[in-house]
Amino acid sequence: MRIGVLCSGGDAPGMNACLRSVVRAATSDGHEVIGIRRGYQGLIDEDFFAGGADSGCMSARSVSHILERGGTVLHSSRCQAFTTPQGLQTAAAALRRNGIDALIPIGGDGTFRGAVALGKVWSGQIIGCPATIDNDLVGTDLTIGFATAVATAVDCIDKLRDTAESHERMFLVEVMGRNSGHLALATALAGSAEIACVPEVNVDADSIAKHVRELRSLGKQSIIIVVAEGDEQGGAVALNQKLAQAGCPYGTRTVILGHVQRGGSPSPPDRILATRLGDFAVRSLAAGATGMMAGDSAGRCRLVTLAETFATHKPLPEHEVELLERMSC
Numbered sequence: 001m002r003i004g005v006l007c008s009g010g011d012a013p014g015m016n017a018c019l020r021s022v023v024r025a026a027t028s029d030g031h032e033v034i035g036i037r038r039g040y041q042g043l044i045d046e047d048f049f050a051g052g053a054d055s056g057c058m059s060a061r062s063v064s065h066i067l068e069r070g071g072t073v074l075h076s077s078r079c080q081a082f083t084t085p086q087g088l089q090t091a092a093a094a095l096r097r098n099g100i101d102a103l104i105p106i107g108g109d110g111t112f113r114g115a116v117a118l119g120k121v122w123s124g125q126i127i128g129c130p131a132t133i134d135n136d137l138v139g140t141d142l143t144i145g146f147a148t149a150v151a152t153a154v155d156c157i158d159k160l161r162d163t164a165e166s167h168e169r170m171f172l173v174e175v176m177g178r179n180s181g182h183l184a185l186a187t188a189l190a191g192s193a194e195i196a197c198v199p200e201v202n203v204d205a206d207s208i209a210k211h212v213r214e215l216r217s218l219g220k221q222s223i224i225i226v227v228a229e230g231d232e233q234g235g236a237v238a239l240n241q242k243l244a245q246a247g248c249p250y251g252t253r254t255v256i257l258g259h260v261q262r263g264g265s266p267s268p269p270d271r272i273l274a275t276r277l278g279d280f281a282v283r284s285l286a287a288g289a290t291g292m293m294a295g296d297s298a299g300r301c302r303l304v305t306l307a308e309t310f311a312t313h314k315p316l317p318e319h320e321v322e323l324l325e326r327m328s329c
Contacts, residue, residue, distance in 0.1 A: 001031045003285065004100040005058075007072040008039035008079075008107040008114065012131040012145025013266035014274040015072040018106050020063040021278025022129075029286065033058045034100055039107070040114055041079040043091045046098070049074065056098070067271055070264045076107075082114050092122035100124060102285045104278075108132030108143070109310040112293065116306050125290035127281040128306055131274070133261055136180035138314045139304030140295030144277065147269045149176070149261040150186045156257055157191035157224055164222035170212065170250035172243075174236035176261055177228035181316055183261070184228035189320060193224040194328040197231040197239060200316050205233060205242035211328075216249045218329065223250055276301060 005022050007015050019035075026033045034056040035049025036042045048056030066073055081087035095103065102125035103118075105111050115126050130137045133149035153175050160171045173193075177183045181198020188196035194215060195208060212223055225239075233239040236254045243252065266274070273296060280301040281294040292303040 001101045002099050003031055004034045004036050004103045006036035006039050006105055007074050007076045008105055008111040011071050011076050011262050012133050013070050013148035013264055014144040014270035015106055015131050016066040016069045017266055017271045017274035018129050018144055018278040020067050021275040022104055022282055023058045023063045024060050025279040025282040027060050035074055038075045038077045040082040041077045043094055044081055044087055046094050068265050088117055088121050095122055104281050106131045112306045112309050119291055125285050127284050128293045129277045129281050130293055134177055134180045135182040136314050137309045138312055139309050141297055144270055144274045148267045149183055151267050152261050152264055153187040153257055154191040168221050170223035170252045172225045172227055172236040172240050172254045174227045174229055174256040178230035181228045184226045185316055185320055188226040189324055193226045195225040196324055197227045199228055199230045206246045209243050209246035209248050213249050
């Protein structure tokens with residue numbers, strides 16, 4: 001079997017570990033792996049990995065020492081052309097022309113939406129691997145990159161807590177998550193933040209200010225509020241302005257972590273998850289599966305239809321929302 005592999009959309013720590021797993025699992029089973037650079041745009045342009053003797057072919061040696069590297073050695077992109085019928089047809093023709101029998105796209109919901117659309121014009125097999133720091137895909141407990149992004153954000157919050165305590169301030173820390181609060185909630189719990197503002201929970205600035213005043217009366221010297229960028233208040237800067245108007249009793253500062261959360265060496269849990277899912281994707285292709293995502297549920301690999309992964313919003317763990325409220329005192 002000739003398997004194509006690409007990384008698409010926003011990068012996530014562990015993409016390289018997943019790529020390494022796909023290549024080594026496939027080659028150990030006698031399959032060929034064609035590395036496609038720059039995601040779906042590279043597929044349309046037929047921009048293939050250039051390190052092999054055969055055009056695009058990746059060997060076990062070509063993925064040596066990339067497990068610990070952040071980003072993706074194949075590079076990534078967002079491809080507007082892939083959302084058009086012509087772009088999809090061009091991509092399908094490129095796959096046929098290069099004899100690619102199956103495709104493993106590594107990415108998030110945009111990547112999987114593209115994979116579903118491609119499956120309608122191309123007869124090859126497709127198994128996706130979930131890699132996004134948002135952890136917003138239905139059908140898998142964790143996505144590749146989420147654990148590392150949480151660790152990165154928590155490390156920043158630990159440092160901010162020191163200066164917040166020293167100056168008796170409140171910090172509003174904005175993390176990524178336009179439509180999902182999983183990253184913000186996990187970061188708040190692990191970083192001992194008092195409040196998490198997420199798109200899934202409606203809380204107005206007046207209510208937050210009231211809670212902060214109560215915490216101040218209890219002797220709290222510092223406050224950390226983790227804000228998802230897609231929170232209904234408009235992000236950390238907008239929320240800070242609203243809190244000032246609502247009578248916040250602390251001096252405040254805002255910190256926007258931004259793309260720093262996507263970078264860095266993947267954590268051991270992300271390396272292991274990426275390795276397991278990459279191997280499972282290859283084995284699933286060999287078993288004849290297609291149109292599926294290789295996910296993780298309660299520590300076991302499972303297949304979920306690609307369309308199911310983005311059909312509904314992945315809810316926040318209610319017990320974690322309640323736990324954060326209980327810890328905020």
